[in-house]
Amino acid sequence: MHDAPLIATLVSGIVLAFVFAALAHKLKLPPLAGYLMAGVVVGPFTPGYVADGHLAHQLAELGVVLLMFGVGLHFSLKDLLSVKNIAIPGALGQMAVATVLGMLLGWGLGWPFAQSFVFGLALSVASTVVLLRAMEERRLMETERGRIAIGWLIVEDLAMVLALVLLPAIGTALGGGEQGGTTLSFAAIAGTVALTIGKVVLFVALMLVVGKRLIPWILKVVAYTGSRELFRLAVLAIALGVAFGAAGLFGVSFELGAFFAGMMMGESKLAQRAAEETLPLRDAFAVLFFVSIGMLFNYHVVLTEPLVVLAALAIIVIGKSLAAFGIVLMSGRPLRTALTIATSLAQIGEFSFILIGVGVAQNLVSKEAQDVLLAAAILSILINPLLFKLLDRAKPWLDAREVRQHGDVVVPASIEPASEILVTSALSGHVVVAGYGRVGRLVGEALQEQGDAVLVLEEEKERVAMLRQQDIETIVGNAARDDVLEAANLAHARALVVTLPDAFESGEVVRVARLANPQLQIIARADSDACMEHLQQQGATLVVLAEPELARCMLEHLRAGESAPGLA
Incomplete structure (x- = not known):
């Protein structure tokens, strides 16, 4: 075990x-509770085997990099600019409120000013991993709420980049310094700020001018080779290479570099394929992120300083969230958006740990304050999914409220699209097509030519726009969601055609559809024998396996060619 610490970890x-x-x-708890507990078990504060914390932290960092790269793939520059008016002042305002609250807590405990400031700043920034996982689970990434949350994260990321660079200089200034006193230190701080901002601006400009053209071109060239392995390697090389280069050359965080790499790659038509190739790695390393957090948890601080931990937790879950809630409401966004953003930010994570660690290294923060922050962070991460569940339960009330407010009025641009309020289809005897990729489009077009009523379930915004241009009734959302399937009116449908490429999601669609209508004809696609067996077990009437059908069509054409006149 000790001879191979990376493998053991x-x-x-x-x-x-x-x-x-x-x-x-x-036990009906969120999975991340299990991930955190795994980290506690292999951490240094519990007996038995202790994993390498330094390696675990690096693996977790890799997970955050891949996650931010995946976000960038689906997040265009236009999306980022569309929320700048709320994301920039909102993030900075919320960070300022949380920092002041943290400083007040430190003042009440008799902490030095520097320690209180760093502690408060660490409480102010949300975890990228926790927020994005919550958004992805609820399919909110393509909504206005999702765009605001991502923009908010990017602003916080930039602020933390600046803070991490300036913290040593701030420590010198607060300590009086040894090279000319405080005046010299503040002059050095001003120079460092200018240099850091200049590097960030240079990096962003380079990505927008060069990366926007170079990265899609590289993907296109590699795709022409026909090698899936080489394509996957190219995607990872670009994501990790840009992230590492951004950190090494420009002083930008790995996460921000990966986000811009993904955003530039998103300009390519191959972006969806790139996202699919990196998804397994992103999920695996995201798990390791939570394990690494659990390893840092010293449970003794909960026993020795319970009130301090609870006070820090209250700042994270209540103070920070109320600040975000008020800022979003004042910007003119609807209540649903304000509640979602407030809930998303009611936790802290990776940047908080990095910042407090730098504070300890600079002798600005005590080890006890670090333990308090880690305990509050882990508790906030455990509470956050429960807050989202409460928000999910409030959905019917929020839907009804929006319908009452905007039922007979044109909804302003700041309000999210009405497609998010799912209304049960009035169609009867129709065919539901789950997924409108290449296979789904061919099936849908053929059904329309026959005069059948077609209802499509699709979540990709480009496909949704195309379907609406063709006046095809569409329910926006992931077909595996219960509320989307309920809106499809499966009880009165003639058939369901499942063309989703993901076997797990296809199985969920088939299972729920069969429960909704035991007599429904369900036809699904499969890419393997195991997938076919799984879909049959879930209740599919017919499962079409790609390879045998392709071979049958080829043989039919071959026989037709042999029997045609003039052919030998």
């Missing part, structure tokens, strides 16, 4: 994460 983290996540699922 990976294996112990993933295996225990699986065991505890399965147990959490059995």
Whole structure:
């Protein structure tokens, strides 16, 4: 075990994460509770095997990089600019409120000013991993709420980049310095600020001018080779290479570099394929991120300083969220958006740990304050999914409220599209097509030519726009969601055609549809024998396996060619 610390850390983290996540699922708890517990078990504060914390942190950092790259793939520059008026003042205002609250807590405890300031600043920034996982689980990434949350994260990321660079200089200034006193230190701070901002601007400009053209071109060239392995390698090389280069050459965080790499790659028509190729790695390393957090948790601080931990937790979950809630409402956004953003930000994570760690290294923060922050962070991460569940339960009330407010009025641009309020289709005897990719489009066009009523379930915004231009009734959302399937009126449908490429999502669609209508004809696609068996077990009437059907068509054409006149 000790001869191979990297392998031991990976294996112990993933295996225990699986065991505890399965147990959490059995107890109706969020999976990340299991991931955190796995980290506590292999951490230095519990008996038994102790994983390498330094390696675990680096693996977790890789997970955040891949996650931000995936976000960038689906997040265009236009989306980023569309929310700048709320994301920039909102993030800075919320960070200022949380920092002041943290400083007041430190003042009440008798902490030095520097420690209180760093502690408060660490409380102000949300975890990228936690927020994005919550958004992805609820399919909010393409909504206005999702765009605001991502923009908010980017602003916080930039602020933290600046803070991490300036913290040593600030420590010198607060300490009086040894090279000319405080005046010299503030002059050095001003120079450092200018240099850091200049590097960030240079990096962004380089990505917009060069990366926007170079990265899609590289993908296109690699795709022409026909090698899936080479394409996957190219995607990872671009994501990690740009992230590492951004950090090394421009002083930008790995996460921000990866986000811009993904955003530039998103300009390519191959972006969806790139996202699919990196998804397994993103999920695996995101798990290791939570394991690494659990390893840092010293549970003794909860026993020795419970009131301090609760006070820090209250700043994160209540103070920070109320600040964000008020800012979003004042910007003219609807209540649903304000509640979503407030809930999303009611936790802290990776940047908080990095910042407080730098503070400890600079002798600005005590080890006790770091333990308090880590305890509050882990508790906030555990509470956050519960807050989202409460928000999910409020959905019917929020839907009814929006319908009452905007039912007979043109909804302003700041209000999210009406498609998010799912209304049950009035169609009867129709065919529901789940997924409108290449296969779904061919099926849908053929059904329309026959005069059948077609209802499509689709979440990709480009496909949704195309379907609406063709006046095809469309329900926007992931077909595996219960509310989307309910809106499809499966009880009165003639058939369901499932063309989704993901076997798990297809199985969920088939299972829910069969429960909704036991007599429904369900036809699904499969890419393997195991997938076909799974879909049949879930209740599919007919499962079409790609390879045998392709071979049959080829043979039919071959026989037709042999029997045609003039052909030997």
